[in-house]
Structure formats: C-alpha cells, structure tokens
Amino acid sequence: MPLSKFTAPTSKEISFRMDKIPDHIWRQCPICHQSFYEKKLGQAGVCPECGYGFRLGAQKRVEQVADQFKPIDVDLKAPAQFQDAKYLAKLAKARQVTELNESVLTGIARTGKQCFGLGVMDSRFIMGSLGSATGEKITRLFEKCTQEKLPVILFTASGGARMQEGIHSLMQMAKISQAVAEHSVAGLLYVAVLTDPTTGGVTASYAMQADIILSEPRTLIGFAGRRVIEQTIHQKPPVDFQRAETLLKHGFLDAIVPRAELKTTLAKLLRWHQKGGQAE
Amino acid sequence: MSSSLTAYERVLAARKASKISIQTLINGLCDDFMAFHGDRAAGDDPAVIGGIGLLGEQPVTVVGIQKGDDLAENNARHFGCAEPEGYRKALRLMTQAEKFQRPIVALINTPGAFPGVDAEYHGQGSAIAQCLLTGLKLKVPYISVIVGEGGSGGALALAVGDTVWMFENSVYSILSPEGYATILWKDSRKAPEAAEQMGLTPEALKAAGIIDRIIPEVIDAASLASFKQALCQKLQQLQAQSVPELLSERRARYRQF
Ligand SMILES: [Zn+2]
Numbered sequence: 001m002p003l004s005k006f007t008a009p010t011s012k013e014i015s016f017r018m019d020k021i022p023d024h025i026w027r028q029c030p031i032c033h034q035s036f037y038e039k040k041l042g043q044a045g046v047c048p049e050c051g052y053g054f055r056l057g058a059q060k061r062v063e064q065v066a067d068q069f070k071p072i073d074v075d076l077k078a079p080a081q082f083q084d085a086k087y088l089a090k091l092a093k094a095r096q097v098t099e100l101n102e103s104v105l106t107g108i109a110r111t112g113k114q115c116f117g118l119g120v121m122d123s124r125f126i127m128g129s130l131g132s133a134t135g136e137k138i139t140r141l142f143e144k145c146t147q148e149k150l151p152v153i154l155f156t157a158s159g160g161a162r163m164q165e166g167i168h169s170l171m172q173m174a175k176i177s178q179a180v181a182e183h184s185v186a187g188l189l190y191v192a193v194l195t196d197p198t199t200g201g202v203t204a205s206y207a208m209q210a211d212i213i214l215s216e217p218r219t220l221i222g223f224a225g226r227r228v229i230e231q232t233i234h235q236k237p238p239v240d241f242q243r244a245e246t247l248l249k250h251g252f253l254d255a256i257v258p259r260a261e262l263k264t265t266l267a268k269l270l271r272w273h274q275k276g277g278q279a280e
Numbered sequence: 281m282s283s284s285l286t287a288y289e290r291v292l293a294a295r296k297a298s299k300i301s302i303q304t305l306i307n308g309l310c311d312d313f314m315a316f317h318g319d320r321a322a323g324d325d326p327a328v329i330g331g332i333g334l335l336g337e338q339p340v341t342v343v344g345i346q347k348g349d350d351l352a353e354n355n356a357r358h359f360g361c362a363e364p365e366g367y368r369k370a371l372r373l374m375t376q377a378e379k380f381q382r383p384i385v386a387l388i389n390t391p392g393a394f395p396g397v398d399a400e401y402h403g404q405g406s407a408i409a410q411c412l413l414t415g416l417k418l419k420v421p422y423i424s425v426i427v428g429e430g431g432s433g434g435a436l437a438l439a440v441g442d443t444v445w446m447f448e449n450s451v452y453s454i455l456s457p458e459g460y461a462t463i464l465w466k467d468s469r470k471a472p473e474a475a476e477q478m479g480l481t482p483e484a485l486k487a488a489g490i491i492d493r494i495i496p497e498v499i500d501a502a503s504l505a506s507f508k509q510a511l512c513q514k515l516q517q518l519q520a521q522s523v524p525e526l527l528s529e530r531r532a533r534y535r536q537f
Contacts, residue, residue: 135537161432161454163463166478167490170432170454171537174440177412178534185417203405204393204433209413223405223433224395237397252403 027054031218044259051217053259055196057098058105058122061155065263066109066118073140077101078133078165087164094125102133103158106141108150111263114270117145117152123197127159130201134162135172138206142179142190151189151273153266156207160200173205180209189273191266194221194244194253212254212269215244216262221253285449288472290481291457293449294428300498302329302344302387302427308504309385309511310334310342318369322402325366327357327394330373335385336512341377343370343438344387347428360429361394364407367437371411374418383421383515386438391456393434411437416534421518421526423511425495426450442518442530444490445510446482448497452490453480489536 028035029047036048044064045054062069078091095101103125109118119141121128138154145152162169183190192210194203197220204223207213215221222242229237240246247253257265285293293299306313310333317324330343345362348354362370370386377384393404415422415438424441430452439452446452453460457474461467464474479485482494498504518526 132537139535163454163460166454167452167480167485167488168537170436171490171534173433173436174412174416174534175537177409177440178416178531181413181417182531184413201433204408204437205412206409208403208406208409221405222400223393223408224400229395229397229400232395233397235397237400241397242400246401250401250403252406 042260046259047218051258053196053216053219055123055157057124058100058120058155061120061195062105062107062109062118064259065153065155065266066111068110069107069118070109071105071107072144073106073137074101076133076137078131079168082132082165084164090126090164098122098125100125102131102137103128103162104134104137106137108144109153111267111270114267114274115150116270117141117150119152119154121155121157121195121202123157123159126162128157128202129159129162130169130172131162131165132168132172135169135175138176139179142176142183145188146179146183146186149186149188151191151270152183153191153193153270154206154210155193155195156198156202157195158198158200158202158207160202170201173201176206177209180206184209184211189270191269193257193262193266194219196220197222199223199225199242208252213252214255214257214262214265215247215253216259217244217256219244219256221247286472287475287478287481287484288457290449291451291471291475294447294451296449299389299428299449301349302346302389305387305427305498305504306333306342306344308498309508310340311336313342316369316373319365320372321365321368323363323365325363325369327360327362327390328366328369330369332382335508335515338515339382340515341373341382341384342387343373343384344427345390345434345438347389358394358396360390361392362390362434362437363394363396363399364402364404367393367404367407367411370438371407371414374422375414378418378420381420383519384418384423384441385511386422386424386441388424388426388430388435388438389428389450390431390434391429392431393437408433408437412440415440416530417527419523419527421515422530423514423518426452426491431456440534442526442533443492443514445493445495446485446491447495448482450482451475451480452482452485453478 031052032050034049040048106119190210194215313333315331347360422441424439426446457471458468461470461474
C-alpha cells in the first residue's frame with residue numbers, strides 16, 4: 001500500500017536540484033544535464049538549453065515579479081505546541097538559511113499601477129512544506145485581499161505536508177481552501193504560478209484552485225511521489241510524467257510561461273481583470 | 281470504548297478484514313439506496329460509492345470510499361484508494377445534493393488517494409483540490425465519518441463537513457505509521473512507535489479538536505441503530521440552521537486550524 005500521498009521527489013533528486021549546485025563558473029542543468037557557463041543562467045536563473053528555472057529563494061522571486069513589496073506576518077511562527085527538539089532545530093536552521101519566519105513569504109505588492117497580494121513559497125525552508133504557520137500566513141493573505149478587494153498571485157513550491165506537524169499540516173489544506181473559496185466568491189482574481197517542485201498536499205489544494213494556473217518550463221508538479229507510485233504499481237513511471245509540459249497536455253495548466261516573461265504576463269493578467277479592462 | 285488498545289493496535293483494528301464495509305454500512309443505514317455512477321468526464325471509479333438513500337424519512341446523498349471484501353474486489357477498488365474519477369464522481373453527487381437541498385453523509389475508509397501514473401495524468405491533485413474548495417462551501421448539511429482508515433488528502437477530500445466523526449476503531453493521519461517511520465527513522469518496522477507519536481486515534485484527535493465525536497464501533501444491529509440515530513439527530517439539528525448560520529459555523533470550524 002502507498003506509504004504517503006505527500007512524499008516529495010527523492011531527497012537525492014532534491015538536493016541535486018538546489019543547494020548542491022557548486023558555486024563554480026560551470027553549472028549543470030538538473031533536467032537536461034547540459035553544462036554551461038554560470039553567466040549563461042542570466043538574471044532570471046534559467047537553463048539556456050531547456051528553459052528550466054533554477055530554484056529561487058522567495059526574496060529573489062519577489063524582486064523578479066514586483067516593483068514594490070511590503071511583507072506581512074513576518075513574525076508568525078510555528079505554534080508552541082510543537083516542541084520536538086529535532087523539529088525546532090530544523091526550523092531554526094531554515095530561518096537562518098532563508099531569512100524567513102516560515103516556508104512562505106507573503107505581502108502586498110505593486111507592479112506599475114497594479115496592487116496585489118503576493119505569496120511566494122520557498123523550497124529551502126524544510127522543502128517548502130505546509131506547516132501551520134505557512135497555512136496561517138497564506139490564509140491571512142487571502143483574507144486581507146478579500147477585505148481589500150485585491151487579486152492574489154501565489155508562487156507555489158512545496159514537497160507537501162510538514163510531517164513534524166502531523167494532522168495539523170493536513171488541516172491547513174482545508175483552512176486555506178476556505179480562504180481561497182471566499183476570495184473567489186467575492187469575484188476576485190487568483191493566479192497560481194506552480195514552480196519547481198509543487199507536490200503533495202499543496203498540489204491537492206490551493207495550487208490547483210486558482211482561476212488561472214501557470215507554471216515555468218520543466219517544473220515538477222504532482223500529487224503522489226514518484227517512489228510511492230513505483231512501489232504501488234511496480235513499474236517505473238515515464239521520466240516526464242510529472243513535468244509542467246505533461247500537465248499542460250492533460251489539461252491541468254493554463255499556460256507555461258518562461259521566467260523572463262512572468263512579470264509582464266502577470267501584470268497583463270492583473271490589468272485584464274481590473275474594472276475597465278485594458279486601463280493601464 | 282477500546283481505549284485499552286495501543287495506537288498501533290488501533291491502526292490494525294481500523295484495517296481489520298472484519299471491519300464493516302462502506303456498502304454494508306450504507307445498506308444498513310438506508311431503507312433504500314440507489315447507487316449512481318460516473319464522473320461525467322472520463323470514467324467510474326469503483327473505489328467510490330455514491331448515490332441517494334432514505335435515511336429515516338428523508339433522502340440523503342451518500343458518498344463513500346470503499347475497500348473490497350475479497351481480492352478481486354480489492355483489486356478493482358485499489359484497496360480503497362480512489363482515483364481522480366472517484367473524487368469527481370463524489371463531488372458531482374455532492375453538488376447535485378446542494379441543488380436539491382439534500383443533506384450529505386460521507387463515509388470514509390481509505391489508506392489514501394491512489395498513487396498511479398494515470399491518476400497523476402488525470403489530475404489527482406486537482407480532483408482533491410476541487411472537493412475541498414467546493415465541499416467547504418456546500419449550502420447543505422454535510423457530515424463526514426471516518427469509518428476505518430482516514431489516510432491523508434485522499435480522506436480529507438470528503439472530510440470537510442460541518443462535523444467530522446470517527447468510529448471507535450478508526451485512525452486519521454497525514455500518512456501511514458509505516459510511512460512516517462520510514463521517513464523519520466528509515467525503518468517501517470518502527471510503525472508502532474510512529475503510531476504512538478502521530479496522535480492518530482479518535483481520542484487523541486478529539487482532544488486536539490480535529491474531530492467532534494467518537495462513534496461506538498458498528499458490529500451489530502444495535503450499534504448500527506445507534507449510529508443511525510446519531511446521524512438523524514445531527515442532521516435534524518443542522519437542518520434547523522439557516523444557510524448563513526450553517527456556513528459560518530463550518531467556516532469557524534476550519535478557520536481555527
Ligand atoms: Zn536544462
């Protein structure tokens with residue numbers, strides 16, 4: 001039987017894709033395995049061969065997609081009920097590495113004349129897992145934007161559930177879904193941008209609940225982990241079965257947008273959903 | 281209550297072959313039940329049973345995730361692991377219930393959503409996400425009952441009702457204790473320790489405010505009758521509320537997490 005519905009890609013694959021990439025002038029793409037000069041990654045951090053977007057910290061992502069950004073709930077932390085020493089150490093390390101309080105950075109952003117709620121998950125923070133404080137921050141972002149009649153743009157990146165918080169992690173899916181539903185009922189726009197990797201409970205809730213669902217090229221998107229599927233069906237799934245391109249083909253993404261075009265694309269979508277449509 | 285069982289013994293009890301099947305439970309609860317099939321898009325998942333039945337005097341929509349009684353049935357039903365088609369069928373029937381102002385009873389016994397290549401291609405994540413998004417806003421009374429295993433997002437998909445109950449011998453968790461032990465200690469044999477840590481028993485979950493009520497295990501006509509009575513009473517209470525009241529209480533229930 002399946003071990004877990006929330007298992008991320010193997011830790012080997014993950015470490016390969018993020019922190020272990022050496023800071024040398026040569027870089028290798030984890031998707032197409034091409035090597036190239038570091039400077040070819042450019043400002044956006046994209047593989048010159050296949051367009052895969054190397055993983056970004058939340059703050060970097062915010063810089064790439066917004067002109068201004070005012071963070072909210074920056075002090076919100078995992079509830080005190082979680083006292084396991086190993087978990088607390090993990091949280092402390094993640095905070096140190098990311099300079100974030102939790103696995104998502106939320107706030108109110110501005111690009112040109114467009115004002116919007118912006119949330120960016122950070123896969124460096126315990127694999128972008130969905131902790132209670134992550135859930136609370138995202139819920140509050142939607143609630144604030146419902147109140148202030150603002151659209152929401154959310155960049156997802158997650159290995160799924162926060163194991164150390166057990167069932168409380170699962171409940172975040174319900175709590176956030178409710179806030180998304182209320183924001184939607186109010187007639188407001190929600191755009192999700194699924195970034196590498198978006199898996200498990202995040203895929204099974206707010207990543208897939210947006211009005212418009214975008215992704216970057218070559219992004220890993222799925223519900224169950226590859227290993228769990230392999231153990232269940234006793235076969236190796238196709239290499240690209242959980243890539244953005246496959247999801248697009250099967251009808252679960254609206255569009256794949258190269259990283260360099262995301263800012264202008266998002267600004268356009270925000271404009272089109274404003275009262276008065278095209279007004280700049 | 282069998283609180284003398286260890287957490288892992290409770291896991292085993294939840295999985296026991298003698299556990300009442302969802303179909304038997306539906307037949308026992310409903311005077312008449314007609315199953316409906318299909319998600320109106322791609323297929324009909326045998327792991328999900330759905331339809332209309334008479335609970336006492338009134339028609340209710342019942343949806344359930346069902347394991348098999350034998351190997352052939354278990355293979356067809358993926359041992360109670362629903363596919364996207366199953367979640368879409370459940371959601372279709374639940375929104376139909378809303379249209380006809382019919383209450384909903386969800387009966388859950390699943391180790392989790394089915395992990396398969398086709399399930400991924402057909403949008404397992406999306407299907408569960410829609411069950412949550414729409415389920416939380418349904419304008420009719422919605423009772424969720426975990427009868428055996430309540431495994432992660434695949435169980436949560438049907439467990440966002442106005443009230444969530446658990447059978448005495450059932451468990452509800454983010455993943456199986458075997459999976460938890462494998463990830464944390466790289467040793468699935470430590471599942472008993474994992475079960476203790478995870479707080480997956482009805483008592484632990486009730487104390488944590490995750491569920492609202494523990495139902496004595498249904499093993500005979502008397503225990504079935506008392507479960508049925510509990511359902512009818514709760515439905516009556518929920519139906520006495522206005523729609524805004526119902527939705528605001530449901531909202532408060534999930535906002536607290
Ligand atoms: Zn590449």
